[in-house]
Amino acid sequence: MATIRDVARHAGVSISTVSLALNGTGPVSEETRARIDAAVAAVRYTPNLMAQNLKRGQSKLVGMVLGDAANPFFGRLFGTIDKHISGHEHMLIVANLASDPDRELRTLTLLKRHRVAGIIMTPLRNDPEFAAHLNELDVPVVLVDQDVDGTALDFVTSDHRRGAEMLTEYLARLGHRRIAYVGGQRNMWVAERRLEGFRSAMAEAGLEVDPELEIVADYSADLAYENVMRLMSSPGRPTAILAANNYMAIGALQAVNDLGFRCPDDVSIAGIDVVAWSSIVMPRITTVEQPIDELARVASLWMMEHVRGEAERDGERRCHVAEPKLVIGHSCAPPPK
Amino acid sequence: MATIRDVARHAGVSISTVSLALNGTGPVSEETRARIDAAVAAVRYTPNLMAQNLKRGQSKLVGMVLGDAANPFFGRLFGTIDKHISGHEHMLIVANLASDPDRELRTLTLLKRHRVAGIIMTPLRNDPEFAAHLNELDVPVVLVDQDVDGTALDFVTSDHRRGAEMLTEYLARLGHRRIAYVGGQRNMWVAERRLEGFRSAMAEAGLEVDPELEIVADYSADLAYENVMRLMSSPGRPTAILAANNYMAIGALQAVNDLGFRCPDDVSIAGIDVVAWSSIVMPRITTVEQPIDELARVASLWMMEHVRGEAERDGERRCHVAEPKLVIGHSCAPPPK
DNA sequence: CGATCCTATCGAAACGGTTCGATATCAATG
């Protein structure tokens, strides 16, 4: 592959002159510039970014770590962030965790080896060991969606607790008293917030939570399916089900259908974060949506500030909490008599 | 950030010894190795991959160009390819075209500047100018999903033509005679193949295609919605609709619902490539699925062969055509009397 | 006319690594 040396030789000038001409830094005569341009085309020169970055001591790469690329939430998040980042002649180098927390640390150090200018990540782990690593990483990081306790990193999320509250309140107002909650892993930040929201809204509505109806289904459609099957087959079955993410909502709906119940006539279903894409799921599921575009915009903005060195590190971490939006579908109705 | 020089100084050895020890190339005494390891930990050394790659003349980066990251098809494709690639201490550097063909060329040259070891891409454009650029790129490329005529690049796809045929045959066997086809842009490779499949299966079944019922909706749910609204409001409305991708299938179903028709009682709907994720769309849409895992596996395999220099370039391009799978849902029935 | 200041160009030193060809030490060999 052609190097700057080839261009210089072909144009009959020195290497430094080529560099000055190509980068527009330093004065170059019209004539020389023309010869250089011709040479570039002749030898098909493409500047080596690795060499440029090495020399300049900065990289035009921004790392992005996704919790689960197959989930449309992350797909849209990535797409929108990419739109913002790649405008500034930067590129995203993306790693997918495939929901496997063990890959998280390895991925981060690999990105650091690449000397990325910064990392935007949706973390999975939330434990002191991980927080310690994050703090020692020495690369600007913006967390999205999920927090890691014990770090002072910029953090962009939506109000997961409020989202769960909104749906719970909605179900309670419809008259439901036995509401089942199908939630994610107990040790995950987002799952905790959503569970809090559910419980607080239940308390607020004067309803008590039956421990039997509080399920942990690890964000998996299959586990949700099994649990809802069991729940709906038992005598004290709920009249409404709140699922804490899109996959589990789908699993729940499937289970309800397969048992011959009808939604919303026999049982109401609401799901958090059931992405717009599934809006024609029939019945359309009542949900709270995260404002993905807003999350992506703020995260990208903050990241670019870090990259440009504009982020005034006054010790205070920045947090942006976006408001989720209640989208009423046709999956909820008053409980059957 | 600590460099190899710092490690050397801290351990009291030369730079080259550190390099030899860390890479396991060349003999290093137990004692020295221990001192070096200690020094690495002490100064928190992380090798600079840009420098390593520059010197070694190779990069551990593989480029991936996605047609539309927000579409779950690409999300799953990316996730699965990443799983294969990142096993070999490589990383994926991903760019999203957001369905904008104009970004395609720029993205490719940017990836080349990064000296990626290869590029896996789902192209949008299919024209001679683009093919020429691709041929001159001088970077190993594996095309996925969509072909570019006039190149000799490795190509992994599924049998789009056959997929459309299967669905058309299925609808014809159910007794439908007026089948509408909602297709993608006419200049796109995949769209052409699917249209061919539709027409050939129609001919095979002895049905004629009403030009009025052959819609171009650019893979957009909105356009499909509008067109199906129009179609279903006209006197000669079809009894079945075949949509050429997931978005358009959703648009079509929505339109049918909004007009008060019932699917499949009043009209049957089948869609190509309606991803598993939407399997609980009610009624579950009859579809042909692309074997994404297979596509990803073959593409990754071939890419790694290129990266390792094992690809015997004997002039012949490699093509892998996977068989799509007919998944029968509940969205199709015999036409109403 | 010598000093001064642009303008255009160049050489050389980095950037952070790898790697090849020394060199030094020491035990084994003839």
Add this chain to the structure above:
DNA sequence: CATTGATATCGAACCGTTTCGATAGGATCG
């Protein structure tokens, strides 16, 4: 004892750039 051959370590060149300081040839000025 002089060779030989490992073994362990090092110095220096190089990968493809950028960039700083130097140089040289005018034009401008007092």
